[in-house]
Amino acid sequence: MEDEQIIELYFNRDESALTETARKYGAFCLGIALNVLSVREDAEECVNDTYHTAWNQIPPTRPDSFKAFLGKIVRNSAISKYRAAHAKKRFNGLEVMLSELNDCVPAAGDVEQEIEAKELTEYINTWLAGLKPEDRALFVRRYWYGDEVRDLAKRCGISGTKMTQRMLRLRRKLKAFLTEKGVVL
Amino acid sequence: MKNETMYDAISEIREDFIEEAENYKFKKKTSSRLMKWGSMAACFCLVVLGAGLFMSGALAQKGAKVEQNGNMTGKTSSSAPGENPVASGLLTVLAYNGAFYNVSNELLVLNAAGIDNTITSADCGLFLGNLALTENGYEETVYDTDIELYQYAQAYSNTAVYVIRDGEEYMAGLFSNNFTVGNADDYSPVSELLRRYGIEEAAQLASVGEVNGTVTGGTVVGNITETAALEAFYEAVMTMETGCYGREEFRALMLEVMTEDEFMRLLEAERLLCIETAEGLKFYISWYPELGWLYSGGTTAYYMITEEMQAWLDAYMTK
Numbered sequence: 001m002e003d004e005q006i007i008e009l010y011f012n013r014d015e016s017a018l019t020e021t022a023r024k025y026g027a028f029c030l031g032i033a034l035n036v037l038s039v040r041e042d043a044e045e046c047v048n049d050t051y052h053t054a055w056n057q058i059p060p061t062r063p064d065s066f067k068a069f070l071g072k073i074v075r076n077s078a079i080s081k082y083r084a085a086h087a088k089k090r091f092n093g094l095e096v097m098l099s100e101l102n103d104c105v106p107a108a109g110d111v112e113q114e115i116e117a118k119e120l121t122e123y124i125n126t127w128l129a130g131l132k133p134e135d136r137a138l139f140v141r142r143y144w145y146g147d148e149v150r151d152l153a154k155r156c157g158i159s160g161t162k163m164t165q166r167m168l169r170l171r172r173k174l175k176a177f178l179t180e181k182g183v184v185l
Numbered sequence: 186m187k188n189e190t191m192y193d194a195i196s197e198i199r200e201d202f203i204e205e206a207e208n209y210k211f212k213k214k215t216s217s218r219l220m221k222w223g224s225m226a227a228c229f230c231l232v233v234l235g236a237g238l239f240m241s242g243a244l245a246q247k248g249a250k251v252e253q254n255g256n257m258t259g260k261t262s263s264s265a266p267g268e269n270p271v272a273s274g275l276l277t278v279l280a281y282n283g284a285f286y287n288v289s290n291e292l293l294v295l296n297a298a299g300i301d302n303t304i305t306s307a308d309c310g311l312f313l314g315n316l317a318l319t320e321n322g323y324e325e326t327v328y329d330t331d332i333e334l335y336q337y338a339q340a341y342s343n344t345a346v347y348v349i350r351d352g353e354e355y356m357a358g359l360f361s362n363n364f365t366v367g368n369a370d371d372y373s374p375v376s377e378l379l380r381r382y383g384i385e386e387a388a389q390l391a392s393v394g395e396v397n398g399t400v401t402g403g404t405v406v407g408n409i410t411e412t413a414a415l416e417a418f419y420e421a422v423m424t425m426e427t428g429c430y431g432r433e434e435f436r437a438l439m440l441e442v443m444t445e446d447e448f449m450r451l452l453e454a455e456r457l458l459c460i461e462t463a464e465g466l467k468f469y470i471s472w473y474p475e476l477g478w479l480y481s482g483g484t485t486a487y488y489m490i491t492e493e494m495q496a497w498l499d500a501y502m503t504k
Contacts, residue, residue, distance in 0.1 A: 028207075064200060065200045065201075065203070065204055067203075067204065067207065068200035068203040068204055069200070071203055071207075072196060072197070072200075072203075075196055076196060079192065079193075079196070083189075094192075097192070098188045098189060098192060099188070101188040101191045101192055101195075102187070102188045104188075104191055105187045105188060105191060117190055117193045117194045117197070118194075118197070120190065120191070120194035121194045121195075121197040121198060124194055124195060124198055125198055125199050125202070128198065128199070128202055133205065133209065134209070134211065134212070136202060136205065136206070137205060137206040137209035137211070138211075140198070140202050140203060140205070140206035141206045141209075143192070143195050144195055144196070144198065144202075144203060144206065145206065145207075152211075155211045155213075156211045156212075156213060157213030159373075159374075164427065165429075165430065165431070165434065169434075
């Protein structure tokens with residue numbers, strides 16, 4: 001079924017919208033949740049939450065990209081679950097990703113004001129837009145989808161070490177870009 | 186948490202980037218021999234000029250000379266067509282199985298690699314195939330030629346040394362990736378260096394020492410041969426597996442925290458480790474104690490010294 005048709009089911013409050021969403025995007029959503037949480041039961045719970053959130057948001061929301069819309073919900077749901085259970089040290093997928101993201105955080109300055117996440121997103125969008133498509137796809141696959149470095153290395157036909165270096169370079173580039181823009185977190 | 190702010194910000198990136206990444210077809214990097222040869226051809230002149238790099242790229246940085254003969258250092262002319270560049274005293278190379286090898290029949294060069302005598306037919310192990318001599322060096326060919334490639338019979342389990350028979354002449358192909366010096370991305374983790382020398386466990390190590398002088402003009406001092414120490418060395422080396430960097434990246438990392446002058450000064454404080462395998466081969470690793478890094482000319486890689494490696498060096502390599 002086309003995305004527009006599924007969205008119409010939501011607008012008509014037809015509960016088969018949930019079944020169709022699960023059929024078409026269940027695996028996609030589960031993959032993202034698993035990359036963050038690594039515990040299957042928790043990931044499945046996130047995916048179910050995602051369908052319900054979608055049900056509550058559509059209408060009035062009419063997403064331009066239904067897939068990305070679902071991806072964002074499942075990703076946010078997974079990180080909420082991660083944060084709730086963080087003290088129990090149950091998840092490691094996100095731990096690794098977060099520690100890598102430290103490399104992108106610019107050093108604190110004297111005069112600059114801390115910026116909001118929304119503003120930071122705009123800077124990241126600008127930076128991403130200036131990257132080569134392959135580098136952009138790699139960054140997004142690693143830090144948005146949460147793909148493992150070794151899987152990305154396999155997809156590009158290079159060693160894990162080389163992919164680690166490549167990701168390190170990308171993170172440093174982002175840090176340099178944000179520093180140049182005077183961004184402070 | 187600042188990294189979580191970053192994560193949250195990334196969560197909200199443009200949807201078209203998310204879609205693009207989902208559907209992106211990554212181009213698999215091919216490691217075709219043609220590409221390798223291409224890069225090798227591009228820096229062949231560098232190779233001839235920098236033949237002194239032979240044992241270790243770091244040696245050249247230090248200005249050390251390969252003292253074995255005048256004919257391997259500083260020659261910039263190429264051999265006449267049809268003339269065997271090795272026989273004529275010029276350096277040539279072998280590209281095989283994704284790595285580059287220096288080809289030599291000079292005894293001092295062979296000695297530095299742990300080979301005691303000049304290569305003869307007795308050193309020919311398993312026959313691997315025929316080679317053709319091109320302007321880029323020795324290259325595999327499917328045609329019958331009078332040039333043959335063999336495993337090195339005296340240390341047959343490794344891929345650090347091959348034997349080449351070119352007509353009546355026998356030579357050794359000695360592992361060295363210095364030929365890829367122009368490509369900062371072409372470097373390998375430390376396990377690859379050990380693997381080339383047939384070391385997959387501590388028992389395949391015979392000794393670790395420090396070179397007092399240069400590879401061909403010095404002596405190895407403080408040789409460590411005890412099993413427990415070698416086991417600790419092997420384990421410590423393997424902890425450096427992920428801290429592997431290319432030349433440019435290493436340089437950039439250093440210049441983030443020090444000036445160029447300071448960097449050059451600390452590079453000068455280089456020490457040289459000699460590792461000997463149970464089969465009698467030798468290879469060398471540069472150690473920059475002031476920087477906390479190791480360098481292998483074989484893999485053209487810089488390795489960040491881990492706590493475990495530092496502890497080993499402190500315990501066994503004190504002057």
